[in-house]
Amino acid sequence: MQIERLVQMIFYIVNHGHVTAKELADYFHVSTRTVYRDMNTLSIAGIPILSAKGTGGGISILDGYTLDRSLLTREEQQSVYQGLQILQAAKYPSAEMALSKISAVFRTARQSQWLDVDFTYWGSDEKEKIKISELQYAILNKQVIAFQYRNTELQKSERTIEPLRLVFKSHAWYLVGYCRYKEAIRTFRLSRIRQLKVMPDIFERELPSDYSLSSNCQEESRLPLLKLKFSPEIAHRLYDEFQEEQICLGADGRYYVTFPCEWSHWLLHYLLSYGAYVEVLEPDTVRVMLKERAADIVKLYE
Numbered sequence: 481m482q483i484e485r486l487v488q489m490i491f492y493i494v495n496h497g498h499v500t501a502k503e504l505a506d507y508f509h510v511s512t513r514t515v516y517r518d519m520n521t522l523s524i525a526g527i528p529i530l531s532a533k534g535t536g537g538g539i540s541i542l543d544g545y546t547l548d549r550s551l552l553t554r555e556e557q558q559s560v561y562q563g564l565q566i567l568q569a570a571k572y573p574s575a576e577m578a579l580s581k582i583s584a585v586f587r588t589a590r591q592s593q594w595l596d597v598d599f600t601y602w603g604s605d606e607k608e609k610i611k612i613s614e615l616q617y618a619i620l621n622k623q624v625i626a627f628q629y630r631n632t633e634l635q636k637s638e639r640t641i642e643p644l645r646l647v648f649k650s651h652a653w654y655l656v657g658y659c660r661y662k663e664a665i666r667t668f669r670l671s672r673i674r675q676l677k678v679m680p681d682i683f684e685r686e687l688p689s690d691y692s693l694s695s696n697c698q699e700e701s702r703l704p705l706l707k708l709k710f711s712p713e714i715a716h717r718l719y720d721e722f723q724e725e726q727i728c729l730g731a732d733g734r735y736y737v738t739f740p741c742e743w744s745h746w747l748l749h750y751l752l753s754y755g756a757y758v759e760v761l762e763p764d765t766v767r768v769m770l771k772e773r774a775a776d777i778v779k780l781y782e
Contacts, residue, residue, distance in 0.1 A: 489518060492507065498538040500538045501515045501539060503538075519531065615643060615655060619643045619644065622683050622684065623683075624640060625676060625678055626638070626679055627676045630672045630674075639661060641660070643656075643657040654667050654669055655667070655673070665688075705738055705763075706739060706747075706763070708736070708738075708760055709736055710737065710758050711758075713757060714754060718735055751770055752774070
């Protein structure tokens with residue numbers, strides 16, 4: 481449509497500075513005559529289009545012209561731009577196109593090149609990534625989804641969900657939705673979702689206004705305390721994975737960490753990832769289980 485093309489032409493010219501009619505014609509797949517007609521339309525609409533012939537000439541917009549400069553401060557423009565960069569890193573649909581348009585409108589926002597966001601883990605495969613665009617489509621269009629899921633106990637199940645919200649919390653993406661099998665709202669970590677399918681079924685459910693991801697989890701005060709002792713060689717990892725107030729440097733040069741945690745096989749594997757750099761002090765049940773698993777590992781190499 482002409483209106484859409486005219487708007488896109490404004491963004492393109494602002495972003496590129498000086499352009500030629502042929503460049504615009506090639507980019508928008510129209511004739512140069514159509515380009516000149518569009519420029520005339522924009523001029524009539526009040527857009528300060530400039531046209532110059534000869535070397536260094538071409539089509540441009542009056543220097544300093546922006547669409548929103550009077551609406552947002554420079555800091556607000558930076559915030560919008562950086563937010564879009566985060567969406568782009570999350571493979572959010574149309575984020576790259578939106579970034580291009582915003583960088584054209586907010587010229588100063590393009591100074592945000594200091595920020596580079598990447599949510600993917602080291603060594604990740606493109607095929608392993610959850611398609612957030614599919615989840616967005618399902619949530620906005622209220623379509624049921626089905627997928628295969630593995631919980632923290634590595635148990636596999638088939639789920640049919642009414643997707644209600646995507647949440648990014650504590651280094652990971654989560655899907656909040658109504659599970660038709662459990663007949664309750666549940667939270668699913670996206671990295672554990674496989675074989676995602678958007679179904680044709682439509683639902684009407686809305687997420688309760690008082691819903692909170694935190695309240696959906698067990699209260700920390702009810703969880704047992706796990707007390708650990710770490711060797712100083714692994715200190716760099718502690719501050720990446722625990723809250724600062726949970727870490728205490730002892731007089732013996734070792735680090736002591738205390739935090740509430742529910743026991744699971746995932747926790748066992750997590751503690752094993754520290755190797756000989758960690759010792760479980762409490763509770764004794766965890767000490768015993770970790771010792772037994774370590775003994776099983778030793779048997780593999782006997």
